[in-house]
Amino acid sequence: MTTISREDRPTLSTATGSAHARIWGVGGYRPERVVTNEEICENIDSSDEWIRERSGIVSRRWAAPDETVVDMATHAANDAIRAAGITGSQVTTVIMATVTHPYQTPAAAPLLAVAIGAENAVAFDISAACAGYCHGIALANDLVRCGSAKYVLVVGVERLSDFTDLTDRGTAFLFGDGAGAAIVGPSDYAGIGPTVWGSDGAKWDTIRQDRSWLEVRDGEDKSWPHFGMEGQTVFRWAVWGMAPVAQAALDQAGIKAEDLDAFIPHQANMRIIDSLIKKLKLPDDIPVARDIAETGNTSSASVPLATQRMLDSGEAPHGGLALEIAFGAGLVYAAQVIVLP
Numbered sequence: 001m002t003t004i005s006r007e008d009r010p011t012l013s014t015a016t017g018s019a020h021a022r023i024w025g026v027g028g029y030r031p032e033r034v035v036t037n038e039e040i041c042e043n044i045d046s047s048d049e050w051i052r053e054r055s056g057i058v059s060r061r062w063a064a065p066d067e068t069v070v071d072m073a074t075h076a077a078n079d080a081i082r083a084a085g086i087t088g089s090q091v092t093t094v095i096m097a098t099v100t101h102p103y104q105t106p107a108a109a110p111l112l113a114v115a116i117g118a119e120n121a122v123a124f125d126i127s128a129a130c131a132g133y134c135h136g137i138a139l140a141n142d143l144v145r146c147g148s149a150k151y152v153l154v155v156g157v158e159r160l161s162d163f164t165d166l167t168d169r170g171t172a173f174l175f176g177d178g179a180g181a182a183i184v185g186p187s188d189y190a191g192i193g194p195t196v197w198g199s200d201g202a203k204w205d206t207i208r209q210d211r212s213w214l215e216v217r218d219g220e221d222k223s224w225p226h227f228g229m230e231g232q233t234v235f236r237w238a239v240w241g242m243a244p245v246a247q248a249a250l251d252q253a254g255i256k257a258e259d260l261d262a263f264i265p266h267q268a269n270m271r272i273i274d275s276l277i278k279k280l281k282l283p284d285d286i287p288v289a290r291d292i293a294e295t296g297n298t299s300s301a302s303v304p305l306a307t308q309r310m311l312d313s314g315e316a317p318h319g320g321l322a323l324e325i326a327f328g329a330g331l332v333y334a335a336q337v338i339v340l341p
Contacts (some may be wrong), residue, residue: 011100011247016236021140022028022191023341024086024151024183024214027079028308029072030295031061031177037292040173043166051173056270060296061175062161069101070108073157076117076179076304081116083341085185086151088117091183095139096125097132097156099329100163104213112155122149126322130266130328131197132156132300133180137324138195138334140184143246155181156300163209165226175227180304182341189339193253196245197334203237206230207329227329238272238327243279245335246325250280253337260286262310262340266327267292276325287315299328307340316340 036059037048043132063072075098081088094116096109109123128135133156140152160175184192211225246265250257257280265273270292277288289306298305303324310316318340325335 017100018186020187021144022187025083029075063177072179076181078201080181091118094123131326134334141192191339194335250333263318
């Protein structure tokens with residue numbers, strides 16, 4: 001075998017990116033149809049009071065029958081592009097976090113790129129369930145800083161109503177549809193802190209699709225699969241396992257909880273949010289996202305939708321520091337401190 005020494009081969013050129021990256025703008029889209037707890041209780045033995053106490057959810061949004069994840073993502077993406085002050089043609093990379101695009105292939109991201117006018121952009125989907133958006137922000141930050149991209153569109157979008165068993169008392173009330181988006185681009189200051197992320201595949205079956213596509217194909221029951229969850233196991237994991245992750249994100253960003261201007265956790269359950277606040281010893285005056293009350297759990301869309309609501313309502317300040325953390329099926333998680341656009 002011949003070996004070429006380093007001295008004898010040409011030197012490769014490498015891309016040079018921005019020293020830092022930040023979120024330039026965020027956007028969101030909530031479908032028009034509002035689904036109340038009373039409507040959910042038409043199919044399960046429950047009540048509005050029980051659902052509110054159990055999850056904090058009052059209502060959620062469901063997509064129209066002909067409204068796709070790409071449709072919803074396009075609305076959110078265009079919002080984020082406008083907020084960032086750029087055009088769709090300036091987007092060089094599209095990262096779409098979703099687990100509900102109905103095609104195994106092709107991915108949804110190339111369709112979204114065309115819809116926003118980002119022709120020839122790098123475009124790909126990622127599957128990290130509820131943590132998908134935070135994964136996308138981490139990837140976008142690294143792409144901009146290493147010179148592989150200039151403006152990155154990160155979208156979290158889900159049509160979870162397609163995968164919800166409306167007769168399952170444990171999950172029927174949880175899920176909603178929607179899309180949230182952010183533009184990540186170059187910055188002259190650090191706008192995205194180090195991401196603390198990981199997985200616990202040993203617990204893969206605590207949140208999952210109830211049947212694989214092979215079982216759907218080969219089984220006698222050809223009905224559409226649904227997402228199932230071991231609620232108590234997931235609750236304990238989220239409360240006890242995610243507080244140290246959130247604290248690590250603060251530590252690696254070099255800040256303390258009292259330095260935050262907002263806390264934006266995954267909108268999975270109001271009781272989980274309250275428990276994280278206590279474990280992080282978050283001061284009472286720091287605003288906390290509670291978008292779940294009117295939006296439900298929208299998985300990968302959860303964090304960006306909550307971010308948009310906090311900024312639009314004035315609950316969180318533009319230019320402030322926010323800790324965002326998301327976690328879900330896999331089990332996977334990601335957390336980072338960001339400067340709000």
